[in-house]
Amino acid sequence: MPNRLDRVRRQLAEHDANALLISNLPNIRWACGFTGSNGLLLVDPDEAIFVTDGRYTEQARQEVEGAEVLIAKEGLVSRLLDAGQLEGMDRVVFQADHVTVSRYQKLEEHCPEITWIPASGLLTRQVAVKEDREILQIRRAQAVTEAVFDHILDVLEPGKSEREIAAEIIYDHLRRGAEKMAFDPIVASGPNGARPHARPTDRTLQEGDLVVIDMGCILDGYASDMTRTVALGEPSAAAREGYDVVRRAQKQAIEHARAGLTGKELDALARDCIEEAGMKEFFSHGLGHGIGLEVHEWPRASYSVEDELPAGVCVTIEPGVYVPEEEYGVRIEDIVVLRSDGVDNLTSVSKELIIQ
């Protein structure tokens, strides 16, 4: 992990700054290992200081690597000031996309002699490229979600409500050792499936429904994320066709994905396929997103994204179609690691349509 702090330090020259103040907790975890819910990491060319509050005294000392630990009684910034850590500095970079205007005003008030430099997307590229052991951790989180999926197939049946299935998804993740859910699971059946971000309702599953199940957990800090669409009995011809289109689009994207494409190009691999099938209007979101310590990370793979995707990033590949008139939706989602010559797929659950 000290190696990661060096990667943080490389940002100093770019901003011609004395130090970086890291406040986004997943970035702090990535840089120095702290897993609690309050902290600031100050990184200068020679050292790194981590400050948290009294609740985390013991935990910080156990977890933090490569940084000195300070414990604050009042505010975290006050503690840095008291310790003289900001003395003599005149330019400090902060994470503009994670700091509120109120907090920024307080920084300026506390340390009027410092020029506070707002930087957006600081560390996003560093964090996005995963080390092998991080990929292993995502695989492990994903394995829990896949085991849950197997269990859910056993309990998915007409008469149960979307909410009941969602509760079972959460319970089973936790029983299998997940720390928590990465997001509220989606269980969207029949016409509800036609809303891409549906929340589970009291609707009971019906014979003939397609059921979109989108779920992921956090295990040792890393996120999983998987969507499968399951049929309860024989679906309508339209729904079956929609499934096949999404299945083909997802396959095409995974077969041709590789590092070096832009987000837009990766998205197009699936979107073109859906467009050829005449269903373009029903694919109303981007193809996928980066994933790691956060369930949504840079880079997005979407039609408006010109960023090139580097080797080693983990992204979801999740095309979908949402067809209100035909009362169904389909989404299929895997996580892949982009390599220079293709991908490693971290998801092993079959994508053939399951009819049960």
Added chain:
Amino acid sequence: MPNRLDRVRRQLAEHDANALLISNLPNIRWACGFTGSNGLLLVDPDEAIFVTDGRYTEQARQEVEGAEVLIAKEGLVSRLLDAGQLEGMDRVVFQADHVTVSRYQKLEEHCPEITWIPASGLLTRQVAVKEDREILQIRRAQAVTEAVFDHILDVLEPGKSEREIAAEIIYDHLRRGAEKMAFDPIVASGPNGARPHARPTDRTLQEGDLVVIDMGCILDGYASDMTRTVALGEPSAAAREGYDVVRRAQKQAIEHARAGLTGKELDALARDCIEEAGMKEFFSHGLGHGIGLEVHEWPRASYSVEDELPAGVCVTIEPGVYVPEEEYGVRIEDIVVLRSDGVDNLTSVSKELIIQ
């Protein structure tokens, strides 16, 4: 709810502004009823405009009261601009404690002719004072949590892990109709109870443990929050004494709490009692916090808070002691509504020590 928009409008004069831009989602829900995850509410003296994205077209039209609904294809602010809603304005207030510096920079870039006025704590006082129907909604959420507590007493036994109990707490809340948890439940047994913000671990419950159980859910948008500490078999004399001290402190606070006290004065009602028992150093957090559409709202009831607490706010009363040397912790938490002459307690579960 249009009445609430008028309460929002009263802030305009205070800031000598043309409009307020509300971006904090629970505040948006409070002001106009929208329950989705993306939106902005612009309120001027004559009208209110709510803008969200295409996922929420139907939902916004169903839910939003008192504001015109716009649907954005690109950014929400761009949509407001395109619709001419910001034309002719020169001073617009925004929520400085909910807007990042990045977003603020974008506002300035998009609308350079507007002076954007940062305001912290905008609407917190309005939102804090609850209408009767809101108190009823908190009662309903609390009733779910109380039913879960009864169920948990049936399954709490030596040999089960903290994680298993936490999973059961979540599952049972969802089965009983909760939308989701208000926060990750705390199940902290024996020595783990001595950490006020412990996360559930794989530790198995032991005969003689005190077990701190802190949990709350969201039902129809409103939060519940309750802590009880249960003994598995006869606790140590020290733990029993700690329980009695906290029980007395909580009773004292609830008996003497009323609107018009400052946060500090309310906190002192319990803190003095714990201090008299010689355990001051073990009560390491504030007495409580406001609760409503968010599980932590203004006002805090804590030793550093000079704000006066108005009638009609809902606050938690949750003293605790955390004693590592004796390997136990205790916390007892109810939600009360402050009235001019006392409180209404929204929590009905007994606070006698349960030994099982």
